[in-house]
Amino acid sequence: MLTFTIRRLVLAVPTLLFISLVIFLLLELAPGDPMAQVPLTVPPEVKEKMREALGLGQPMHIRFLKWIVQFFWIEPQILIDNIFGTGFADGKLRVMSWQTRSPVMDIVVQRIPQTLWVVGTAYMVGVLIALPIGIYSAYRQYSIFDQAGTFVSMIGFSVPPFFSGVLVIVIFSVNLGWFPSIYDTTHKVVDWDSFVIQLRQMVMPVMVLALQITAQISRFMRASMLDNLNQDYVRTARAKGLSEYIVVMVHVLRNSMIPVVTVIALGVPAIFGGAIITEQVFKVNGIGQLLIGAIQANDLPMVQTLTFIFALLIVVFNIIADVLYGILDPRIRYD
Amino acid sequence: MTDDKRFVPDEGLAPASSALPGAAGPLQETGPPPRNKWLDVWDQFKHHKGALYGGILFFAIVLVVFLGPLVWPYDATYIDIRARNQGPSLSHPLGTDQLGRDTLARMMAGGQTSVSVGITAMLLALFLGSLVGVVAGYFKRLDGILMRLTDLFLALPLLPLLLVMVLLFRDSLNAAFGPETGIFILIVGAIGVTSWMPTARIVRGDVLALKEREFVLAARSIGTRNSMMILRHILPNVLSPIMVSATLGIANAIITESALSFLGLGFPPDFPTWGRLLFDATDYLQQYPERVFWPGLAISLTVLSVNYLGDGLRDALDPRIRGR
Numbered sequence: 001m002l003t004f005t006i007r008r009l010v011l012a013v014p015t016l017l018f019i020s021l022v023i024f025l026l027l028e029l030a031p032g033d034p035m036a037q038v039p040l041t042v043p044p045e046v047k048e049k050m051r052e053a054l055g056l057g058q059p060m061h062i063r064f065l066k067w068i069v070q071f072f073w074i075e076p077q078i079l080i081d082n083i084f085g086t087g088f089a090d091g092k093l094r095v096m097s098w099q100t101r102s103p104v105m106d107i108v109v110q111r112i113p114q115t116l117w118v119v120g121t122a123y124m125v126g127v128l129i130a131l132p133i134g135i136y137s138a139y140r141q142y143s144i145f146d147q148a149g150t151f152v153s154m155i156g157f158s159v160p161p162f163f164s165g166v167l168v169i170v171i172f173s174v175n176l177g178w179f180p181s182i183y184d185t186t187h188k189v190v191d192w193d194s195f196v197i198q199l200r201q202m203v204m205p206v207m208v209l210a211l212q213i214t215a216q217i218s219r220f221m222r223a224s225m226l227d228n229l230n231q232d233y234v235r236t237a238r239a240k241g242l243s244e245y246i247v248v249m250v251h252v253l254r255n256s257m258i259p260v261v262t263v264i265a266l267g268v269p270a271i272f273g274g275a276i277i278t279e280q281v282f283k284v285n286g287i288g289q290l291l292i293g294a295i296q297a298n299d300l301p302m303v304q305t306l307t308f309i310f311a312l313l314i315v316v317f318n319i320i321a322d323v324l325y326g327i328l329d330p331r332i333r334y335d
Numbered sequence: 336m337t338d339d340k341r342f343v344p345d346e347g348l349a350p351a352s353s354a355l356p357g358a359a360g361p362l363q364e365t366g367p368p369p370r371n372k373w374l375d376v377w378d379q380f381k382h383h384k385g386a387l388y389g390g391i392l393f394f395a396i397v398l399v400v401f402l403g404p405l406v407w408p409y410d411a412t413y414i415d416i417r418a419r420n421q422g423p424s425l426s427h428p429l430g431t432d433q434l435g436r437d438t439l440a441r442m443m444a445g446g447q448t449s450v451s452v453g454i455t456a457m458l459l460a461l462f463l464g465s466l467v468g469v470v471a472g473y474f475k476r477l478d479g480i481l482m483r484l485t486d487l488f489l490a491l492p493l494l495p496l497l498l499v500m501v502l503l504f505r506d507s508l509n510a511a512f513g514p515e516t517g518i519f520i521l522i523v524g525a526i527g528v529t530s531w532m533p534t535a536r537i538v539r540g541d542v543l544a545l546k547e548r549e550f551v552l553a554a555r556s557i558g559t560r561n562s563m564m565i566l567r568h569i570l571p572n573v574l575s576p577i578m579v580s581a582t583l584g585i586a587n588a589i590i591t592e593s594a595l596s597f598l599g600l601g602f603p604p605d606f607p608t609w610g611r612l613l614f615d616a617t618d619y620l621q622q623y624p625e626r627v628f629w630p631g632l633a634i635s636l637t638v639l640s641v642n643y644l645g646d647g648l649r650d651a652l653d654p655r656i657r658g659r
Contacts, residue, residue, distance in 0.1 A: 018487060026499060158639035160590045162597040162610070163631030166617055170624040181620075273494045277594055291495055292598060295502050303499055310492030318490065 001326055008319045017068075019311045020304075024064050027300050070095045071305065075105050099299040108287060108306070114185050115286030119275045122206040126213025127264060133214070134221020134260075138229060139248060149218060156215025165208045165281035172204060179204050185285035205282045209275065213267065220263045224256040231255075258328045265321040269313035379651040386647015392640040396633070400446030409437035412605065432615070432626070442629055445607040449634070452523055452592045452608070457584035459527030464534025465577055469565055471535065472542025482539070485532050493529045497591065500525045501600045518602050522595060526588050534580040541573045575652035582645030586638045593634050609634045 042050075058066075074094055080086060094103040137146040173181035180201050189195050228234065229252055237247045276288030283289070287306060294302035380386060414434045423430050430438050471481035501521060508517035545551060546569075554568050593610030595601040602608050604615070609630040616626035 015487065015490060019490060022487075022491070023496070023499075026496070027503070154639060154642055155635075158586070158642055159631075159635045160593060160638070162594060162613060163627075163635055166613065166620065166627045167631065169620065170627065174621060174624055269492070273492055276494055277597065280598060292498070295498050295600075303495075307492055307495045307499065310495055311490060314490050314492060 005323050012315050016315055020308050023304055023307050027304055028060055095301050095305055097299055097302045099297045104302050104305045111287045111290050114284055118205050118284055119271055122209035123213055123271055125206055126210035127217055130214040130217035131221055134218040135225055138222045138225030153215035153219050156211045161208050161277045162281055165278055168204050183282045183284040205278050209278055221260050224259050228252045228256045262321040262325045265317050268317050272313055376651045380647050383647035383650055385643040389640040389643030393644055396637055397450055400443050400450055403443040407440055409440040441607045445609045445612050448608040449589055453585045453589040456523045456526040456588035457581055460531040460584050461581055464531035465538050467535040468538025469542055472539040485535050488532050497525050498600055514603055515606055522592055526591050530587055537576045538573050541576055542569055545569055545572050579645055579649045582641050586641040589638055
């Protein structure tokens with residue numbers, strides 16, 4: 001198991017390097033000039049200097065190497081400096097945003113808590129709703145509850161977040177006036193009242209995201225429970241007189257959770273990607289919104305770093321899912 | 336199901352006796368002829384009510400969207416500023432927008448774009464996926480490298496990359512093909528290139544299993560070339576997973592296109608798609624909340640019907656489930 005984990009981690013390095021190269025080349029080969037917004041009255045030699053100030057003067061491979069070094073070597077040092085108060089990275093060049101002229105990672109660190117609050121809560125709520133639905137749908141297969149669950153998850157699959165989001169805004173914000181339609185990111189939780197306000201503004205984005213998550217996870221849970229309910233060990237457990245609750249909730253559930261846990265792990269990066277749209281609908285000031293803003297402002301270092309962070313999440317959670325699968329299921333042997 | 340029918344009592348025993356040496360009389364038909372596989376598939380498909388209604392709904396939407404503008408008197412771009420912001424009435428069943436354009440006409444025009452993008456992008460993704468899948472499954476030497484490529488594509492963050500691609504290549508394609516064709520090619524290409532991986536994986540798995548079957552060995556022993564082998568023997572047998580991914584591909588492409596349009600990175604404003612209409616309607620959310628409803632409902636209904644269609648197709652095309 002340990003060798004497998006190490007092998008996967010080692011294999012992840014070329015994958016990540018390749019992905020960063022793909023993103024870099026895509027941004028590089030694309031037409032579009034970061035100097036396009038500069039007025040025409042600026043003389044060409046000044047433009048050339050501005051170009052060099054942005055780091056565009058050097059050939060392509062040098063800039064790629066520089067980005068790699070900055071992202072993988074200097075940024076972790078900054079992190080260590082911030083935690084332990086050391087001075088490894090003093091005076092070293094960081095990945096700078098063209099838009100704000102500040103380090104990209106500083107902005108990302110500012111934005112991540114908003115995304116994590118909304119996405120994290122939505123994921124937990126979604127999973128907590130999905131598991132009981134999946135278990136009960138499988139236990140009473142083809143019952144009315146099961147049919148309704150199938151229908152609801154079909155709706156969860158089919159209604160895109162930019163429609164369900166707008167729909168809940170119309171219903172709960174415009175017509176009923178229960179919740180604010182815009183997520184206020186400057187709001188600070190200090191006491192009970194402000195916590196209630198925070199809860200109220202989180203309800204709608206969480207609802208929209210949780211619908212999608214519930215739809216997927218409950219399907220997986222149901223399928224996995226159905227696979228296990230007909231196994232021989234279940235009949236044995238019943239035959240030796242265990243109560244129905246113990247049979248289903250302990251024996252079957254524990255075995256059914258194995259694939260579901262990996263699916264939950266695999267879904268985390270997808271949710272970060274999908275939250276881009278939800279963040280846009282509710283004006284949550286998170287990393288998805290940051291990406292859209294950077295794309296519109298032609299801020300290539302920011303776009304590259306953010307896209308790479310999304311890729312990093314996918315690769316990391318793939319490894320986590322694989323390793324979890326091996327740990328949870330002793331029948332799986334990777335070597 | 337076929338086997339049951341062939342052994343109907345008084346006919347089932349006939350061939351055995353007539354095959355006996357010395358048995359006189361003409362050879363009798365041995366029950367009904369073997370049924371076409373697609374008839375069986377259709378029989379099973381009919382039993383899946385959701386799939387049947389989903390299919391009917393999807394074809395109804397496609398028909399209305401493509402044939403509706405022929406009979407509907409208003410043009411999607413006709414501006415009648417005096418009739419702006421109207422509610423539903425007999426002449427404008429879905430009302431008009433802020434420039435007095437008829438919403439129903441715009442919905443149909445938007446549907447044409449959305450459905451065409453969905454179908455074209457699905458065909459592109461299907462072609463790429465089947466190609467990679469068949470080649471990877473059939474030629475052992477290419478398997479490793481193609482599957483690593485698939486894994487790499489699966490690890491790419493797709494929505495951010497799509498956004499970046501659309502933003503970066505929009506202007507040059509617009510210049511080359513004109514604003515509408517250019518963005519159509521771009522969006523179809525971008526969605527196709529980023530959504531072929533699941534098809535490739537499924538097809539590869541099926542091809543790997545098919546390659547070991549006797550009929551492939553038989554075909555090879557009479558000297559069938561690789562190209563003929565793939566076209567004649569492999570492809571028809573992996574048609575079922577391809578068809579299922581086709582339906583899911585349409586749903587995926589329609590949602591992705593609408594998402595891009597919704598983020599303002601899709602089709603230009605005067606060129607309606609369902610996502611674009613939804614995006615425009617959110618500006619008037621407070622005054623005219625019903626306007627976001629129609630395009631959203633259209634997207635959701637289309638995707639829902641296609642999903643049910645795919646669900647039924649999967650059951651109908653799976654010989655293990657068929658006949659139950």
